Every structure is written in structure tokens, then in C-alpha cells.
Amino acid sequence: MNKLIKKILVSTLVIGSLFNTIHITKTKATELPPVYSEGAILMDGTTGKILYSKNENTQFEPASTTKVMTALVVLENTNLSDKVTIGENPPLVDGSALGIQKGEVYTVEELMYGLLLESANDCAEALAEYVSGSNEEFAKLMNAKAKELGALNTNFKNPSGLHEDGHLTTAYDLALMMKAAAHNKEYVRLSQTESYKYVNQPFSDGSEKWATNRNQLLNEYSAYYYSSTYCGKNGYTPEANHAYTAAAVKNEQMLVAAFINATDKDNFYTNIGKLFDYGFDNFKTVKLISANDELDTYKINDDITIPLLAKTDFYYTTSIAEDNPIYYLDYDKTDISKQAIKTGDILYKAKININGETVSTIDLISGANREYDTKIKTKEGILEFIKKPLNILYTVLVILALLIIRNFIVISRKRRRLRKKRSKFNL
Numbered sequence: 001m002n003k004l005i006k007k008i009l010v011s012t013l014v015i016g017s018l019f020n021t022i023h024i025t026k027t028k029a030t031e032l033p034p035v036y037s038e039g040a041i042l043m044d045g046t047t048g049k050i051l052y053s054k055n056e057n058t059q060f061e062p063a064s065t066t067k068v069m070t071a072l073v074v075l076e077n078t079n080l081s082d083k084v085t086i087g088e089n090p091p092l093v094d095g096s097a098l099g100i101q102k103g104e105v106y107t108v109e110e111l112m113y114g115l116l117l118e119s120a121n122d123c124a125e126a127l128a129e130y131v132s133g134s135n136e137e138f139a140k141l142m143n144a145k146a147k148e149l150g151a152l153n154t155n156f157k158n159p160s161g162l163h164e165d166g167h168l169t170t171a172y173d174l175a176l177m178m179k180a181a182a183h184n185k186e187y188v189r190l191s192q193t194e195s196y197k198y199v200n201q202p203f204s205d206g207s208e209k210w211a212t213n214r215n216q217l218l219n220e221y222s223a224y225y226y227s228s229t230y231c232g233k234n235g236y237t238p239e240a241n242h243a244y245t246a247a248a249v250k251n252e253q254m255l256v257a258a259f260i261n262a263t264d265k266d267n268f269y270t271n272i273g274k275l276f277d278y279g280f281d282n283f284k285t286v287k288l289i290s291a292n293d294e295l296d297t298y299k300i301n302d303d304i305t306i307p308l309l310a311k312t313d314f315y316y317t318t319s320i321a322e323d324n325p326i327y328y329l330d331y332d333k334t335d336i337s338k339q340a341i342k343t344g345d346i347l348y349k350a351k352i353n354i355n356g357e358t359v360s361t362i363d364l365i366s367g368a369n370r371e372y373d374t375k376i377k378t379k380e381g382i383l384e385f386i387k388k389p390l391n392i393l394y395t396v397l398v399i400l401a402l403l404i405i406r407n408f409i410v411i412s413r414k415r416r417r418l419r420k421k422r423s424k425f426n427l
Helices: 002-027 063-077 108-116 121-132 135-149 171-182 185-192 265-270 272-282 374-387 389-426
Strands: 039-044 050-054 083-085 105-107 195-197 210-212 229-237 241-250 253-262 283-289 294-299 305-310 314-319 327-330 346-354 357-366
Touching: 039 171, 039 272, 050 171, 050 272, 063 108, 063 121, 063 135, 063 171, 063 185, 063 229, 063 241, 083 121, 105 108, 108 121, 108 185, 121 135, 135 171, 171 185, 171 229, 171 241, 171 253, 185 229, 241 265, 241 272, 253 265, 253 272, 253 283, 265 272, 272 283, 294 357, 305 346, 314 357, 327 357
Parallel strands: none
Antiparallel strands: 039 050, 039 253, 083 105, 195 210, 229 241, 241 253, 283 314, 294 305, 305 357, 327 346, 346 357
């Protein structure tokens, strides 16, 4: 008996201990750390949902985080193998530089290493001149791209981020640019490179020329190293103070952060990883819909049904403590029964509603072909006409009326012939 009681007590203690462990694990979540910049934002890198913000729409100078947009525009308008001959102006630029010289020839890729690893302003201007002929014309492309991404409070004046009146962005806009860059394979590849040696273009004294990655959150020997950093860009000028933007990935979840106008460098960079931890520990990104999922059907008739498929994936960001949300679709099911349909045709645009709120939209595409020519149209018209009882009654009445009219005509003709015969005999 004592042994049994002992076992029960031990089991109770073990189970109690397990429950306490589970409770601690469930309730333990990284708290929001202090953020040492005037403007800041943390967003989901897939859905764009804002998880934290501070003066996110206030304009500040972005310093060299500008080069995220410079890189996006260059990647969109060149080939990495293109040859660039350095002009007169790039070697004269202020601030950080790779040390390129007039007349030297580099590939776009080599200049991109200088741009993203060394944050070289001379490489930025050389790329801008190659793409557009001047900083001013290149800035127009930068601003157009910013608007395309939804960065509506941004105005770029140059490709480097050097101080210039009116060269401004916001934490929110900068995060949108970083989000786009983090989904660009070439940008990620280039910005993750540890270092690059310029074999064909050493310095004029014959010494080796290298571009070394200055993103300290990527450098495992740095005091600011953060192991989940995916890509990023740092910046500093005396007028802008410190700025930084980055994407981090953990367990296939991507978060994007942007920070502008920080004066306390050490605390600023130390707490960036902590803010990412706060996001990963408190929020999750769930895939609610996969491309080609059958979301509904459209019945044309008893024999023909068209599957309505999701054109794209749909992700949703929610608290890690909550169950995955339930969604429903809302769309105007207009009549498509009288048209030809091909697989992949967009048939409807549906609203995705969660908790009574429209959170996004999704295109519903056809999962089958459906021919609809003149022969089918005529056949369906006849069948549709016959199916209606009033139409049958109407048809019967019409036939009866035609028969009556026909009989009347026949009788009238007989009478006319009879009258003619009588008239002939009377004569």
C-alpha cells in the first residue's frame, strides 16, 4: 500500500512539474525591447502586417539605407555582366568609397558588391550614371519604384544617401523597400557575400582591392551579430544619424525591420536582434490558402460544374498564442453560364474575410475548360425553353391556333371553289 501511495505521489509531482513547465513555456514570450531610433517599424515580410511601429510615417534622412532602392533599380534595368566604364564624377564623391578611378571598367556585379558590402558612394554614382546618365535622372527611377512599392512618403535625390535637402523617407517606406529586396534573389545573394576581391582592378599602387561586408548583424564576430539575419543595409551620415534596415528569417518565417535617426549607436544596434526576437516569439505567419486550392464551384447545369481555384497563395499573420483563423469568401457570383471558359481564366475576385473584416482579396480562376459555340447555345436555348411549364402551354396554344387558322383557310378555299362551280352552272 505504501509503495502504491509513493508511486501516486511521485506521479503527481512529475505531472505537476510537467504542467508547470508547459505553463512557463506557453506564457514565456519575448517582451518588446526599447527601440533607440526616432522612426522604427517591424513588419511581417510575407504579409506586410505591422507588428510594431514608432513614428513610422515621419520623414527622416535615410543615409546609406538609400542603397537598397539603388540596388533594386539597378537590378531591374541592367544585366550583372554589363561593362561599366567609370566617368569623371564618381571618383570625386564624398564619404565611403571603394576607390574606383576614371576610365576603369567594372561589371555591374562588381560595382554592386562595392555598393552593398562597402556602402561605396562612388559605386552608387557609377551605377546611376550607367543606368540613367546622371544622379538626377536616376533619382526619378528610384522615386517611381518607391511609388510602385507603396512607399508614398519617400523622395530620393541621389543614389548614395549623402545629405541633400529633400532626400527623405520613412521607416514604413524603407521597410517596404527592404521587403522587396529580401524577395529578390540577386539582391540577397550579393548582400550576403562576406567579401569580394577585385582581381582585375587592384589599386593603382598594385595592392589588392576588396569589398568587405559592413553589415555587422551578419558578421558572427561582431558584437551586434544576430544569427537569423537574412540581409540588410546599414547607414550613417552626421545629418541623418544611424539608420538600418534588414530582413530576418527563422523557421521559414520572415520579418522585416527598419530604423531611422538613431544617435546611440551601441544601444541601437544591440536591440535590433531583440526586436526581431519579439516578433518571432509573439507572431506567426500561416498559409491559409495555397495556389490551385479549390475554394468553390460554379454549376452551369446538371452535367457541367466549373471548379473555382485560388490563383495565388494567401498568408495571414496572427498572434502565436491564437489558433489559426477561419476565413470565408465573399464575391458576387455573376452569371458565367453563357460564355466559353478556359482553364486558368480569372472568373471572380473574392474578398477574404476573417473575424468579420475584409483582410485581402484573391482571384478565383477556372479549373476546367468549357466550350460554348452556336450549336451549344441553340441546344441549351431549346432545352431551357422546354423546361418552363408556361412555355409548354404557350407552345400548345400556338400549335392549336395554327391548326385552327389552317382549318379556317382550308374551309375558306373549299367554299370559294364551291361558289365558283355554282356560278358556272347558273350561267
